[in-house]
Amino acid sequence: MSSQTICRICNATILPATSAQTGGLCMPCSKGTRYHHVAYLSIEDFFAKCSSDYCLAPNLEPHPGNANFKAALTRLSEEAGVSCCVIPVGEYEDADSELEPYSDRVFVAGSVDEAVIANWARELRSEFYREERPGAEMPREYSNDQPGWFLVWD
Numbered sequence: 186m187s188s189q190t191i192c193r194i195c196n197a198t199i200l201p202a203t204s205a206q207t208g209g210l211c212m213p214c215s216k217g218t219r220y221h222h223v224a225y226l227s228i229e230d231f232f233a234k235c236s237s238d239y240c241l242a243p244n245l246e247p248h249p250g251n252a253n254f255k256a257a258l259t260r261l262s263e264e265a266g267v268s269c270c271v272i273p274v275g276e277y278e279d280a281d282s283e284l285e286p287y288s289d290r291v292f293v294a295g296s297v298d299e300a301v302i303a304n305w306a307r308e309l310r311s312e313f314y315r316e317e318r319p320g321a322e323m324p325r326e327y328s329n330d331q332p333g334w335f336l337v338w339d
Contacts, residue, residue, distance in 0.1 A: 195320040196330075222273035225327040226286065228258045231272040234286050241272065241288055242338035245310060254309075258291060261305050268295040271327045292316075292323050294333035302334045311336040 189198045192211035199211045207215035226234070231241070238250045249257075262270040271292045278285030291311075293302065299315070306313040313336050316322050323333065 196325050197318070197320055222275060223277065223280075224274040224283070224286065225292075225324065226272050226274060228255060228262060228270055228272065231274070231286055231288070234284050237285060240286055241291075242309075242311070243287060243289070245338050249309075257305075257309060261293065264297060264301055264305075266295045266297040266301070267293055268329045268331055269327075270294075271323070273323070289339065290335050290337045292328065292333055292335055294323075294328045294331045296331070297334060299334075302336070306336055309336060311338050313337065 188201065190201055190204045190209070191197070192199050192204075192214055193209040194214040195211060197211045197214075203212065204210075232251055232255045235241075235251055238248055240251070241254050242248065258270055261267065271294070272286075272288050273290055273292060274286040274288050276287050277283050278287070293305075302313050313334055315334050316328075316332055319325055319328055319330050319332050322335070
C-alpha cells in the first residue's frame with residue numbers, strides 16, 4: 186500500500202498518485218473549488234467594515250442589526266470550547282476598499298458540544314452544521330486546524 190501525503194493548500198490527506206498528477210494538491214484545491222470566500226474576518230474586523238445592518242445574514246427578517254449580532258457573536262466566542270469565530274466573506278459591495286462585506290455564515294472553531302451550537306442557532310435564528318474534517322470548507326489557518334460548526338442563514 187502506498188503512503189499518503191498532504192495537500193499543499195488545505196493539508197487534506199491525499200494519495201501519492203493524486204499528488205503527482207496535481208503538483209501536490211488535492212483535487213478540490215487543484216480545480217479551485219475548495220474555498221469560495223474572498224476573505225475571512227474576525228467578528229471585530231467584520232463589523233468594523235459594515236455600515237449596513239444587512240451585511241451579515243442579509244435575508245434574515247426581522248433583522249437583529251449589527252449591534253445585536255456583534256454582541257451575540259462575541260458572547261458565543263466566549264463559550265467554553267470555542268477557540269475562535271470567523272466570518273467568511275462572500276463578497277464586498279466595494280471590493281477596492283474592502284468595505285461592506287457580505288456573509289450568510291459564521292464559522293465557530295473548537296470542541297464545542299452540538300447542544301451549545303443548537304442553542305446559539307435558535308437564538309440567532311440560523312441553521313447549523315458541523316465541518317467534520319478540518320480544512321474541508323474553512324482554511325486551516327483560520328480554523329486553528331480544528332473542526333468546527335457553521336451557523337448559516339439562507
